Amino acid sequence: MRFRDARDKQRALRIVSCAGESRLAEIAKTAYIEDRQACLENNESLMELDWESQDLLKGITCFSRVSLLHRYIYAMIAVEHRYEYRKNADLYEEGPELIQGVEDLLRAYEVPFLPYKKFKPVIPVDEASSREEYPFHRWFLSQEESFEQLWEKLTDETFYLLFGNRAFLLRFNQAVAELIGSGKVTIPREFLDDTGFIRRAYLPVWVRDAVYFRDHGRCVLCQVDLSGLLSADRVDHFDHMVALAAHGVNDPCNIQLLCETCNLRKSNRESMTGLRYSPWWSV
Numbered sequence: 001m002r003f004r005d006a007r008d009k010q011r012a013l014r015i016v017s018c019a020g021e022s023r024l025a026e027i028a029k030t031a032y033i034e035d036r037q038a039c040l041e042n043n044e045s046l047m048e049l050d051w052e053s054q055d056l057l058k059g060i061t062c063f064s065r066v067s068l069l070h071r072y073i074y075a076m077i078a079v080e081h082r083y084e085y086r087k088n089a090d091l092y093e094e095g096p097e098l099i100q101g102v103e104d105l106l107r108a109y110e111v112p113f114l115p116y117k118k119f120k121p122v123i124p125v126d127e128a129s130s131r132e133e134y135p136f137h138r139w140f141l142s143q144e145e146s147f148e149q150l151w152e153k154l155t156d157e158t159f160y161l162l163f164g165n166r167a168f169l170l171r172f173n174q175a176v177a178e179l180i181g182s183g184k185v186t187i188p189r190e191f192l193d194d195t196g197f198i199r200r201a202y203l204p205v206w207v208r209d210a211v212y213f214r215d216h217g218r219c220v221l222c223q224v225d226l227s228g229l230l231s232a233d234r235v236d237h238f239d240h241m242v243a244l245a246a247h248g249v250n251d252p253c254n255i256q257l258l259c260e261t262c263n264l265r266k267s268n269r270e271s272m273t274g275l276r277y278s279p280w281w282s283v
């Protein structure tokens with residue numbers, strides 16, 4: 001992932017971070033980035049994931065609690081931070097308030113780290129031959145475990161926001177399906193059915209529960225109430241937003257709640273979701 005206007009954008013974001021709202025700003029920024037990435041660059045940014053990892057492959061074929069979206073958000077955050085701290089190390093050297101912003105973020109998430117002031121660089125800034133050798137970048141590398149903890153926490157919070165956004169999830173799953181369909185990544189045969197698509201897998205109760213609550217017990221297409229509180233004749237169906245037969249994956253983020261009628265109407269190659277949301281209250 002590379003921003004076209006990376007330096008300007010980062011500078012603006014750093015200012016927001018320094019304004020004492022680092023935690024909220026970072027999550028909002030991350031959620032915004034993920035949304036734009038999946039929307040605009042589609043499967044290019046998905047190539048940042050390790051598609052040969054057995055964990056990832058098992059995850060997208062058998063419903064893993066660490067969803068593909070978790071992996072994607074984490075990869076995007078890690079790539080962005082690594083790039084930012086190397087490429088703009090000079091800006092951080094010149095602006096202690098920028099370093100303060102980074103440290104504020106680590107503190108806001110209660111991640112232990114060695115403050116930059118206590119770091120003893122091997123190469124002083126005036127002897128550094130590249131930005132990679134700048135003390136700030138060396139400090140970042142020395143604190144990478146702390147940053148990884150931070151990225152995990154940011155991933156959890158960003159996931160929380162994005163899992164509720166079905167329009168985003170549909171775009172994300174479409175990008176994943178496009179990538180798998182393009183043949184740029186290979187899913188081993190053992191995970192596929194006879195027609196070459198990912199085979200159907202058992203839908204765990206924790207996925208059903210999460211999807212049911214996210215979709216408020218209603219069919220996402222026609223909004224009919226499937227809770228059974230008022231009428232017992234409604235049957236709920238857990239549906240793949242992007243169908244398996246259209247290169248969809250068995251991932252919690254690709255599942256939605258439908259009523260029987262809408263489920264029968266939706267063909268097994270169609271990719272769709274409902275964009276209407278139940279309001280918390282009427283205004």
Ligand SMILES: [Zn+2]
Pocket residue numbers: 219220221222223224258259260261262263
């Ligand atoms: Zn329906």
